[in-house]
Structures are given as C-alpha cells and as structure tokens.
C-alpha cells in the first residue's frame with residue numbers, strides 16, 4: 001500500500017458507523033471555535049474542563065487502538081505517546097495547503113498523525129479531499145469510518161481542498177516518541193477525584209458547564225465586541241429549528257443592554273422553543289440544551305423509535321415570549337446567514353422537520369441521563385488504573401470496536 005519513502009497507512013471501515021455518529025454527537029454538543037479559520041474543535045481537556053468528562057469514554061478505546069496500529073505499522077512498539085486528541089470539524093471555506101504536520105518549531109515533537117473520518121464526502125460535505133504531494137495513494141476521499149496514518153515529517157506533505165458545503169468531521173491524533181509531550185498525565189490530573197466520586201443520584205454533577213462566552217463566538221476576532229458573527233451553540237440550535245428563551249426575569253432586557261450581558265444569559269437556566277411551542281422543563285444552560293438536542297438527533301431522529309403517551313410538557317409560546325426570543329436571536333445570531341451557511345444542511349434539516357416530535361424528545365431527555373450514567377460508571381471504573389499507570393488506556397475494549 002505504501003512505499004518506504006512515504007510511510008503511510010489507509011484503513012477502510014476501521015470505525016463502526018454508529019461510533020462515528022456518537023463522536024459527531026459529542027463534537028456538535030461541545031465544540032468551541034478552533035485554531036484555524038472556519039474550524040471547530042473539541043479536545044479531551046476541554047471535555048473535562050466543561051464537566052463533560054464521561055464523554056471522553058467513547059474516544060478512549062479508539063485512541064488506544066490507533067496508537068497500537070501506529071506502533072505496529074511504523075515499527076515502534078511501546079514507543080509512542082499520544083500528544084493530541086481532538087474532534088475537529090471544518091466548515092465552508094476551511095482548507096489547508098501543502099504542509100507536513102511537524103512544520104513548526106513547536107510541532108517538532110510530532111512523529112505520526114492519525115485522521116479518522118467521521119462523516120463522508122458528498123453525503124455530508126463537498127470539497128475536503130485530502131492529497132499527498134508524493135507517493136501513493138495520492139488522493140483520499142474522506143468516508144466515514146476510514147482512517148489514514150502517516151509520518152508527520154516531510155515524507156508526507158499533504159493538503160486538504162477547501163470545504164464548499166456542509167461540515168467535515170474528523171477525530172485527529174498526533175503521536176510522539178517524546179514522553180514529555182504525552183497528554184495523558186495532564187488529562188489524568190484534571191479528572192478531579194471529587195468530581196468522579198459522585199454517586200448516580202448526583203448525576204446533575206455532569207450537567208455541562210460552558211466555557212467563556214468568547215470561546216463560542218464566531219468569527220473569533222469579533223469576540224471582543226460581538227457586533228457581527230454568531231454564537232455557535234445558538235447557531236447549531238437555530239439550524240435545527242430551535243429558539244432559546246431565558247428562564248430568568250426578562251424585564252431588564254432593554255434594547256440598550258450590552259451584547260455581553262445578554263450572552264451571559266446563555267450560561268444560566270433557559271427553555272427551548274420550536275414551531276411556536278415552548279418545552280417547559282428547563283435546561284441549566286445553553287450547553288445542556290444543545291447536548292440534549294444533539295443527543296435526540298443522534299439516537300432518535302433517524303430511528304423508528306417513536307414514543308407516545310408521555311405527558312407533554314409543551315405550551316404555546318406567548319406573544320411576549322416571542323418578542324423576547326426574537327430580540328435575543330438578533331443578539332446571539334447577528335449574522336443568521338453565516339450561521340446557516342456553516343451549520344445548515346438542506347437535507348437533514350428537512351428530515352428533522354418531518355421527524356421531530358416533542359414526546360420522543362422528552363424520552364430522549366430521560367435516555368440521555370442513562371447514557372451519561374453509563375459512561376460515568378466506565379470512567380470511575382478505569383480511573384484508578386489510569387492513575388497508577390499515568391496513562392489513559394482501557395483494560396478491555398468492551399466490544400465497541402472490532403479487532
């Protein structure tokens with residue numbers, strides 16, 4: 001498959017599609033504005049810092065499998081450390097020219113890269129084809145479940161075409177031979193024992209806690225004034241048909257209130273509305289609401305599961321509430337068109353309109369709790385082992401990932 005001048009490995013169908021969908025859910029619920037233009041990212045340390053530690057669990061076995069594969073293929077058994085793990089998405093306009101992944105002084109520690117494609121060219125996005133400058137294979141068309149691995153040096157100079165539509169999502173890792181760049185000890189020390197000691201009855205401890213407002217404002221250089229652009233969390237909810245209504249008294253929401261103060265409302269309790277209906281149970285903040293909607297989308301929207309007969313907690317939106325919603329929308333989504341261009345996707349949006357129902361959404365909210373408790377238990381089970389070894393790896397793979 002590869003010659004020794006250009007050491008690289010392509011693995012087809014390495015990740016099961018349902019796992020790809022799960023990672024997409026995690027990314028779309030938790031990401032922040034990323035490190036390059038029109039790029040969004042979710043790192044493991046960010047998941048831990050925003051009280052979403054259980055959500056690192058689906059990533060851990062994949063990470064370990066990839067490290068093993070890299071060591072085996074590139075002939076460096078037991079030598080590699082994971083330097084970086086992140087879910088990364090590229091939206092319309094993102095691209096990268098010819099480069100090697102170690103091409104900056106501060107990236108010299110990178111020895112190998114692994115890129116797992118979580119969604120597919122054409123079906124989910126247009127553009128975004130990967131090219132190696134020299135050697136074979138030369139062009140990689142991203143397909144969900146496929147993985148590419150290559151050396152980070154100039155034997156594997158590569159580029160990615162501009163994304164012209166949709167959102168291209170990957171799980172990207174870099175490996176280093178230098179133990180001082182191992183990300184594990186930092187991650188382990190940030191997994192606070194107090195946080196993990198919670199019993200199931202205290203699940204509310206795992207309600208996501210948002211990072212600072214400017215981490216979610218796009219474009220990032222507008223995050224000092226918020227005069228143009230949009231909040232990416234509101235943008236994602238908007239393209240899926242949801243509005244936000246703050247739970248707090250809104251009498252002070254005058255036109256003159258600063259954008260920053262209004263954006264602060266997103267860190268507090270709120271309700272979500274859709275099609276002139278308000279869902280009564282409150283969410284504790286925007287990340288909580290977004291996670292629930294993305295969870296619904298992942299687990300319920302494409303399945304035949306329909307839940308009927310749940311007591312509906314949905315009321316009609318009043319005119320006063322609509323006025324508040326519209327005012328806040330004009331603050332949170334200054335550039336609605338841009339938000340739609342980035343996160344909107346004509347086909348899935350139509351499917352959503354068709355398939356959404358509040359009863360099933362209520363069921364998803366309950367199911368989400370079971371999901372997080374399950375992951376939390378796994379995390380609690382593994383942590384003592386991780387601490388002893390100062391390294392994050394699973395003792396068993398739990399059957400989620402095929403050999």
Ligand SMILES: O=C(O)CCC(=O)C(=O)O
Pocket residue numbers: 096101115130158159160170172
């Ligand atoms: O996402 C990809 O296919 C590769 C991205 C890349 O080259 C990079 O992040 O350095």
Ligand SMILES: [Fe+2]
Pocket residue numbers: 099100101158
């Ligand atoms: Fe690269």
